[in-house]
Amino acid sequence: MLILGLNMFHADASAAILQDGEIAFAIAEERLNRIKHYAGFPALAIQACLDAVGARISDVDHVAIGQDKDANLAKKIEYAVANPGKLLNFLQLRRRKQQMQDLRSLLARSLACDPGSLKFQEHHLEHHIAHIASAFYCSPWDRAAGFSYDGSGDFVSTMMARCHETEIEVLNRVFLPHSLGSFYTMICEFIGYNRYGEEGKVMGLAPYGKATYCDQVRQIIGTLNGEFRLNLRYFKSIGSNQGMKVLSDGTVQLARHFSERMQEMFGEPRLPHTDITQRDMDLAYAMQYWFEESFFHLLGELHERVPEERLAMAGGCALNSVANGKLFSRTPFRETWIQPAAGDEGLALGAALHTWHSVLKQPRRHSMKHSNLGPEFSPDKI
Numbered sequence: 459m460l461i462l463g464l465n466m467f468h469a470d471a472s473a474a475i476l477q478d479g480e481i482a483f484a485i486a487e488e489r490l491n492r493i494k495h496y497a498g499f500p501a502l503a504i505q506a507c508l509d510a511v512g513a514r515i516s517d518v519d520h521v522a523i524g525q526d527k528d529a530n531l532a533k534k535i536e537y538a539v540a541n542p543g544k545l546l547n548f549l550q551l552r553r554r555k556q557q558m559q560d561l562r563s564l565l566a567r568s569l570a571c572d573p574g575s576l577k578f579q580e581h582h583l584e585h586h587i588a589h590i591a592s593a594f595y596c597s598p599w600d601r602a603a604g605f606s607y608d609g610s611g612d613f614v615s616t617m618m619a620r621c622h623e624t625e626i627e628v629l630n631r632v633f634l635p636h637s638l639g640s641f642y643t644m645i646c647e648f649i650g651y652n653r654y655g656e657e658g659k660v661m662g663l664a665p666y667g668k669a670t671y672c673d674q675v676r677q678i679i680g681t682l683n684g685e686f687r688l689n690l691r692y693f694k695s696i697g698s699n700q701g702m703k704v705l706s707d708g709t710v711q712l713a714r715h716f717s718e719r720m721q722e723m724f725g726e727p728r729l730p731h732t733d734i735t736q737r738d739m740d741l742a743y744a745m746q747y748w749f750e751e752s753f754f755h756l757l758g759e760l761h762e763r764v765p766e767e768r769l770a771m772a773g774g775c776a777l778n779s780v781a782n783g784k785l786f787s788r789t790p791f792r793e794t795w796i797q798p799a800a801g802d803e804g805l806a807l808g809a810a811l812h813t814w815h816s817v818l819k820q821p822r823r824h825s826m827k828h829s830n831l832g833p834e835f836s837p838d839k840i
């Protein structure tokens with residue numbers, strides 16, 4: 459049985475293929491078309507998956523997508539009604555997602571085949587469930603606490619789950635506009651790192667800073683009762699991906715996240731490629747500090763709800779290796795399995811594994827032993 463997982467029309471578009479439940483191949487489109495964080499249709503990645511198993515798209519039994527435009531619809535509507543100025547963003551985003559509606563035509567066009575020959579069943583899975591599936595179903599464990607956090611996906615920034623055998627039971631969601639990913643991105647932008655995916659650089663900048671601004675940055679984010687909240691006065695438009703724009707060539711562009719209030723508090727934002735000052739390093743320090751405080755607060759709550767020693771984790775924020783390094787000293791968790799493709803390229807794998815285990819109820823037999831899931835090159839070719 460072949461299951462094709464996809465992340466498409468979303469940053470880090472990718473494809474993954476399972477053969478009888480075993481991961482056969484997975485790759486992000488950016489590795490093939492050389493467009494960083496490509497957010498269009500992963501045509502080359504799909505073809506590479508099919509080539510790896512010697513199959514045609516008509517041989518595929520299931521196609522699973524790590525995105526569900528109808529998930530959390532009530533919350534999206536509630537937010538849009540309360541923020542009518544952002545309605546246009548919502549409609550644009552929804553229109554973009556409509557492109558996924560006719561998956562058969564898209565695949566047939568891209569792979570030059572007859573749509574009538576396609577027999578697959580189609581599955582749509584909420585973004586953060588796909589993230590958690592990409593970690594738990596790749597781990598060797600039969601039970602664990604599941605955690606996913608990032609900027610946003612399907613109107614959610616954080617998810618907690620109980621994972622057991624072939625079930626992922628969602629226990630809690632943090633909805634937009636509250637997002638640890640957006641908090642991090644906003645301050646990154648303010649100190650001059652305004653390109654999508656530059657957060658890792660600022661994590662590396664943080665140790666050069668001092669605790670000068672920890673008290674001020676505390677006003678931007680707060681934790682309470684196992685959740686966190688942003689002080690929205692420091693943010694410009696936030697919610698439902700308005701902070702992120704996908705251009706017609708599939709590249710991703712960040713809109714400005716920080717409001718004038720950041721300037722009132724910390725002075726002028728740093729322009730990219732100008733000198734990095736002590737102020738910028740100190741802001742990076744304070745941001746990383748409160749990011750970690752919030753992260754450990756959330757994990758404390760998760761452990762209360764799921765008192766396991768094992769934590770399966772994914773989502774773009776799970777790439778914060780500095781925070782991850784403190785996991786065992788700051789939380790009761792004693793083992794962790796973090797999906798190497800914790801960013802959105804891992805959604806394809808998570809969606810495919812979720813179909814195999816949670817939808818088709820196939821038992822757990824395989825775990826992910828390495829992340830060399832892409833193409834191989836012979837010495838001659840190199």
Ligand SMILES: [Fe+2]
Nearest residue numbers: 608611774802
């Ligand atoms: Fe994500």
